[in-house]
Amino acid sequence: MTDLTNLGVKAIRDGVAGGDFTAREVAESFNAAVASAAELNAFIVTTPDHALAAADAVDAKRAKGEDLGAMGGVPIGMKDLFASHGVQTTAASHILEGFKPEYESTVSQNLWNAGAGMLGKLNLDQFAMGSSNETSYFGNVASPWRKEGSNAAMSPGGSSGGSSSAVAARIAPAATGTDTGGSIRQPAAFTGICGIKPTYGRCSRWGVVAFASSLDQAGPMARSVEDCAIMLGAMAGFDPKDATSLKMDVPDWEAALNADLKGKKVGIPKEYRMDGTDEAILASWEQGKAWLKDAGAEIVDVSLPHTKYALPAYYIIAPAEASSNLARYDGVRYGLRDLPEGAGLQDMYAATRAEGFGDEVKRRILIGTYVLSAGFYDAYYNQAQKVRALVARDFEQAWGECDLILAPTTPTASFPLGSLNEDPLTMYLNDVFAVPASLAGLPAMSVPAGLNPDGLPLGLQLVGKPFDEQTVLDAGLAIQQRSGFEQAPEKWW
Amino acid sequence: MSVDKQTVAKIASLARIKMGDEELERMVPELNGILNWVEQLGEVDVEGVEPMSAVIPNTLRLRDDVVDADPKTGGGKRDEVLANAPAAEHGFFGVPKVIE
Numbered sequence: 353m354t355d356l357t358n359l360g361v362k363a364i365r366d367g368v369a370g371g372d373f374t375a376r377e378v379a380e381s382f383n384a385a386v387a388s389a390a391e392l393n394a395f396i397v398t399t400p401d402h403a404l405a406a407a408d409a410v411d412a413k414r415a416k417g418e419d420l421g422a423m424g425g426v427p428i429g430m431k432d433l434f435a436s437h438g439v440q441t442t443a444a445s446h447i448l449e450g451f452k453p454e455y456e457s458t459v460s461q462n463l464w465n466a467g468a469g470m471l472g473k474l475n476l477d478q479f480a481m482g483s484s485n486e487t488s489y490f491g492n493v494a495s496p497w498r499k500e501g502s503n504a505a506m507s508p509g510g511s512s513g514g515s516s517s518a519v520a521a522r523i524a525p526a527a528t529g530t531d532t533g534g535s536i537r538q539p540a541a542f543t544g545i546c547g548i549k550p551t552y553g554r555c556s557r558w559g560v561v562a563f564a565s566s567l568d569q570a571g572p573m574a575r576s577v578e579d580c581a582i583m584l585g586a587m588a589g590f591d592p593k594d595a596t597s598l599k600m601d602v603p604d605w606e607a608a609l610n611a612d613l614k615g616k617k618v619g620i621p622k623e624y625r626m627d628g629t630d631e632a633i634l635a636s637w638e639q640g641k642a643w644l645k646d647a648g649a650e651i652v653d654v655s656l657p658h659t660k661y662a663l664p665a666y667y668i669i670a671p672a673e674a675s676s677n678l679a680r681y682d683g684v685r686y687g688l689r690d691l692p693e694g695a696g697l698q699d700m701y702a703a704t705r706a707e708g709f710g711d712e713v714k715r716r717i718l719i720g721t722y723v724l725s726a727g728f729y730d731a732y733y734n735q736a737q738k739v740r741a742l743v744a745r746d747f748e749q750a751w752g753e754c755d756l757i758l759a760p761t762t763p764t765a766s767f768p769l770g771s772l773n774e775d776p777l778t779m780y781l782n783d784v785f786a787v788p789a790s791l792a793g794l795p796a797m798s799v800p801a802g803l804n805p806d807g808l809p810l811g812l813q814l815v816g817k818p819f820d821e822q823t824v825l826d827a828g829l830a831i832q833q834r835s836g837f838e839q840a841p842e843k844w845w
Numbered sequence: 846m847s848v849d850k851q852t853v854a855k856i857a858s859l860a861r862i863k864m865g866d867e868e869l870e871r872m873v874p875e876l877n878g879i880l881n882w883v884e885q886l887g888e889v890d891v892e893g894v895e896p897m898s899a900v901i902p903n904t905l906r907l908r909d910d911v912v913d914a915d916p917k918t919g920g921g922k923r924d925e926v927l928a929n930a931p932a933a934e935h936g937f938f939g940v941p942k943v944i945e
Contacts, residue, residue: 451929452928452929454922454925454926454929455917455925551901552900552901553901553903566898566900592906592915593915593917593918595905595906596899596901596903598901598903599906658889660885661885661886661889664882664883664885664886665883665886667879667882668883668886675860679861682861683931684930684931684938684940685926685929685930686929686930686931687929687931688931689932691941695941696941696942696943697940697941697943699863700940700941701861702858702861702862702863703863705860705861705862705863706862706863706864709862714862714864714872715875715876715879717860717862718853718856718860718862718872718876719876719879719880721856721859721860722848722852722856722876722880725856725859731887732883732886735886735887735889735891736883736886737896737897738889738894738895738896738897739886739889739891740896740897740900741894741896741897742889742894744897744900776875776879777878777879777882791900792900793900793901
């Protein structure tokens with residue numbers, strides 16, 4: 353029998369449904385792969401029993417001839433930002449260590465309802481704040497990829513770095529991610545996998561630890577476009593418990609997948625050609641244009657004039673929302689409490705938060721508190737919200753000339769862990785191509801383009817109109833069929 | 846605009862994060878680096894532009910005005926609510942004495 357851990361979502365689901373193997377065999381194979389990959393540090397906790405129980409339920413349903421669900425028999429990794437009933441949920445922060453939610457997030461419940469099981473809770477940047485997976489309280493995550501001829505540990509990207517590392521290493525066929533300013537797409541690009549952030553509001557935020565509520569969106573990460581389409585369908589849907597949830601039907605993205613792009617116009621934004629962008633990235637962009645043209649699309653030049661200002665606007669808006677969202681961690685209701693001898697309530701708050709939050713989280717809370725404080729609100733926060741409106745308007749105007757935008761996902765390939773720690777700003781710049789679509793709430797996907805001369809994966813980004821995940825997925829499929837990207841990292845763990 | 850150590854101490858106090866001298870000193874240049882960089886937003890002409898707080902057109906819904914409209918988020922969950930509290934006492938969240 354083939355090694356089951358080489359299979360993706362669709363192959364597992366169809367294989368279980370067709371009786372080629374049982375869901376239990378699949379869960380056992382992935383549980384073993386997870387257990388043998390501790391060196392990646394992709395998981396904060398593993399839940400092999402959850403995966404087995406879900407698998408047994410699917411096998412029992414099959415025996416009775418019942419419908420197995422869109423994800424029937426597929427064990428997945430769950431980013432540790434989604435609340436799991438009875439399983440420690442930390443957002444990779446000390447302040448939530450030991451927190452076991454009494455409820456399940458809507459997105460994860462949707463996945464369990466669709467027949468998926470959970471291999472464990474995946475590591476991430478603390479509170480999803482980071483682009484390299486070096487801010488987790490539970491240690492760095494290593495990418496399974498290494499530079500040719502080097503043993504240096506590389507970044508899996510962030511914040512969904514446990515997700516990207518696990519999927520690329522074939523210890524999970526798919527994983528959930530969340531994207532606030534690139535946290536699905538950038539790690540997907542760094543590790544040679546696919547990841548899609550849907551239109552803001554498609555996936556419920558209920559039970560997802562909040563970072564910046566006007567930007568946070570969940571999405572799937574997997575090794576193929578088809579697998580992403582299947583899993584996104586299972587995750588998405590209206591939820592009355594999330595005030596910003598979209599009350600719209602979830603299309604059958606998988607059934608409608610079509611790599612023929614005849615009649616579609618693909619916009620190439622000239623402002624994304626920035627100084628400092630890697631030569632190999634620019635070459636992959638050219639290659640991407642050629643692939644989409646080959647798929648029948650027409651390539652047109654478009655302009656998104658406020659691109660340059662998207663990232664600084666993001667670094668005001670996201671910390672501002674975070675400073676407000678993270679006010680709930682006070683040592684009273686859940687998580688850590690640090691109560692110094694003789695301390696009062698205010699001292700307890702300050703000591704708990706000092707002890708519980710990591711440096712990057714503190715930095716962003718301080719920035720957010722500052723830009724929202726009296727006297728600075730207009731100069732910083734209001735100005736950033738106006739610039740956000742202009743970034744969104746740029747896209748609206750571009751949609752007059754094209755159906756889809758093609759750009760690189762990141763300005764560089766992955767970098768060694770520890771190499772960008774000197775200055776927070778250099779790290780922030782990694783999300784320069786990802787953030788504009790986040791500010792505008794648009795569906796955006798990263799698909800693998802190939803390897804750079806160092807043997808590291810590069811990603812191409814597709815950004816679509818609001819609610820048009822289908823065109824994004826279709827173009828992703830067209831690229832996937834032409835890139836033929838199937839390379840896997842050489843196993844060293 | 847840039848911040849000095851005293852300002853950072855004030856922000857940290859507003860944010861209820863205890864910070865020692867050494868940490869405050871380390872934060873000053875880091876925060877200034879970020880603040881100087883976001884300063885470029887001042888160049889953008891935003892005349893007549895409304896600040897955007899919601900990107901996707903969506904109306905806020907009202908739920909039915911009934912008790913326990915959603916059993917998951919309704920009432921009657923005291924023990925679950927307190928289950929993760931660092932100090933739950935007599936059915937309440939326990940905190941240090943607030944009033945002398």
